[in-house]
Amino acid sequence: MANRTYGFDTLQVHAGSQPDPATGARQTPIYQNTAYVFRDADHAAALFNLQELGFIYSRLQNPTVAVLAERVATLEGGVGAVACASGHAAQIMALFPLMRPGLNFVASTRLYGGSVNQFNHAFRHFGWEVRFVDFEDMAAVAAAIDENTRAVFCEAIANPGGYVTDLAAASAVARQAGLPLVVDNTTATPYLCRPFEHGADLVVHSTTKYLCGHATSMGGMVVDSGTFDWTASGKFPALSEPCPSYHGLKFHETFGNLAFTFYGIAVTLRDLGMCQAPMNAFETLIGIETLSLRMDRHCANALKVASWLERHPAVSFVNYAGLPSSPWAERAKRYCPKGCSAIFTFGLKGGYDAGVKLVDSVELFSHLANLGDARSLIIHPASTTHRQLTPEQQAAANAGPEVIRLSIGIEDADDLIADLEQALAASAGAVAAE
Template identity: 70%
Template sequence: MSDDRTLAFETLQIHAGTAPDPATGARQVPIYQTTAYVFRDADHAAKLFNLQEVGYIYSRLTNPTVSALANRVCALEGGAGAICCSSGHAAQIMALFPLMGPGRNIIASTRLYGGTMTQFSQTIKRFGWSTKFVDFDDLAAIEAAVDDDTRAIFCESIANPGGYITDLDAVAGVADKVGLPLIVDNTSASPYLCRPIEHGATLVVHSATKYLTGNGTVTGGIVVDSGKFDWSKSGKFPSLSEPEPAYHGLAFHPALGPMAFTFHSIAVGLRDLGMTMNPQGAHYTLMGIETLSLRMDRHVENARKVAEWLEKDPRIDYVTYAGLPSSPYHHRMARICPKGAGALFTFAVKGGYDACVKLIDSVKLFSHVANLGDTRSLIIHSASTTHRQLTEEQQIKAGAAPNVVRVSIGTENADDIIADLDQALAKATA
């Protein structure tokens, strides 16, 4: 096959990171359902553990099926290396793990998935980490929030739930100025609609559960490293720049350069945290990615039609879809997401909380689930589910106000999607 860098996205999503199985010639990536791998001899084993040779030791660390997925997503994102793990939430912890320590903090956008808000505001406190939440439209506020203990800046490319598009170039400029890595959750966009590394991101995280797999069958997470950040420059990242006591004193960045983060995440992160992706899950995701561009084009086309219809409906207060010319973030689409604004957005129902609940109970084609990125159209009332642990003020800042419903528009016929919303709205606002 040609060099991955010369191939178009649609070709890479099928071929990148894989080749016919050398043992059998199998064209599709086999599911390597094994725990361990036989070493050729004692010297081979020693070289693997010393990271002098790339290979397989134990499936908590690496597995051929999982590695194929990591290589494919790395190619699609334009990164230097990638690791797969058990879920999107696991990917967020894996991204932060080599960077953080007790007393350290991150700067995060106020527009994040509710589960991420809870993970960052509550759960990571148990590690001695903390988060400062900032409106990422206010670049001066991001910079002002940085202190000597800040170790990363975190946002979503297309924010869940409101479909808000982050100005990644501007945020990356702040990150560069203060010498910190920018971590971008690209789940809602997928690498087909947005490639954050091209806009200055250091690390990209995905919930592979969503658009990458595309069919609601497995959970998974992926972290892609750009390979462009100098982990040794500031002295703030000793796990990468200094001898790592958790791995017999290896200094990952001096020894491994652009691959330092990836190898640290495997040799230390996956080894000790154990957030491993299973090979069958990786196989499902590989198959899903083969049709990613086809699905995303249809998702975007349908989302635009549904959003335009909703915006004109008198039962709706507003629609947040950035693909609408009326959106305050529409001007960012051509630069950040040139192929479309995704298929995730919210709309406010006249009648408030009660009307939203009635709408949810009245849909027939839509599935009421806590997920997004499926081929099926999905709906949820975030304020009573994914964001219910937040205060009303936090819900509003996150785009999940009590009068708001979130939809993930699927790949069904757009007229059928609209018809289902129409009949449900009739009952909800009667």
């Protein structure tokens, strides 16, 4: 079996998790432990110099967390991955090795609102500038790149807009400029979309969503394709030049295409400290074992609910890339042929007030700010996740005042439709009565 290429369903159960070498335990044990005993002083010195591999301290590596990282790296087809505390932490981890004060990166306007906030405001404290561009205009993306640009960032299937990014086109622009393309694959998951096959160089995840799948545990992940040449341009000295905190070790020279992953563990996690908890990694590993089964149901349910909503008289539009009416339907067939995930938005003819009434009228849907749960979720972005954005930013993110976002779960689709039907009636009645 040594040379067999295993299928996705096999890898989601097995990758990274051979029987525990210490005990033979078949399920990955939770190593709820902070530090690891050295064999002797020489062993300790070699570990701290990165000359030998071994566990030192759970801020850097932990056996349970390492299994999760290897599993996600394998499912994405990357060479390595670094797990961290959340999707937001993953975005810092992806950019930290590339950026310095005064440098910039170019990002799609169609991003999760929390990412827009992080890029626009928090990253300014680091001196990192974000340049938002509509990725439907690749000439504008290219024009936004200058000599101080270090990355190009987008989401594969954007949250919340039901938008599919043309990853190959974005990759071509990044490649032309000698820059890595960073793709947030949270909404699609590696089961539905494989960004590395379309030219992405790094993938980031909030594993909190579909990978964990049951809304139990926060987590993030940065996956490296291993194909970007960090030494070619001289623009990425953290990876190509001597590292003063490791006796002048050069990461790319020493670790080849594993350089980004080693740097993530040995520098980014060591110094920024956003490590993932072992218990969270365990919960996420259990979730990933059923990823493909859940995603098939999520996608089928989403298509049924979206098709029903599209015919409802109170609904002005449905923005789901899986619908034949979507402007991104053809692109979706190329990038996510098995389905378009289960996050989408729709518009209410009754506007902001109808949106507020709707979220207060559902019974089965949960009104909360998350996505990718086994349960169906509903939110009114303009009054919650996207309320810090300007009206222009809300519109660009497809999160205007009339917009409702759904995250469709794995329940019976007919029950979800019945709940929306009664809530839409209640919402329309309440708005009419005012």
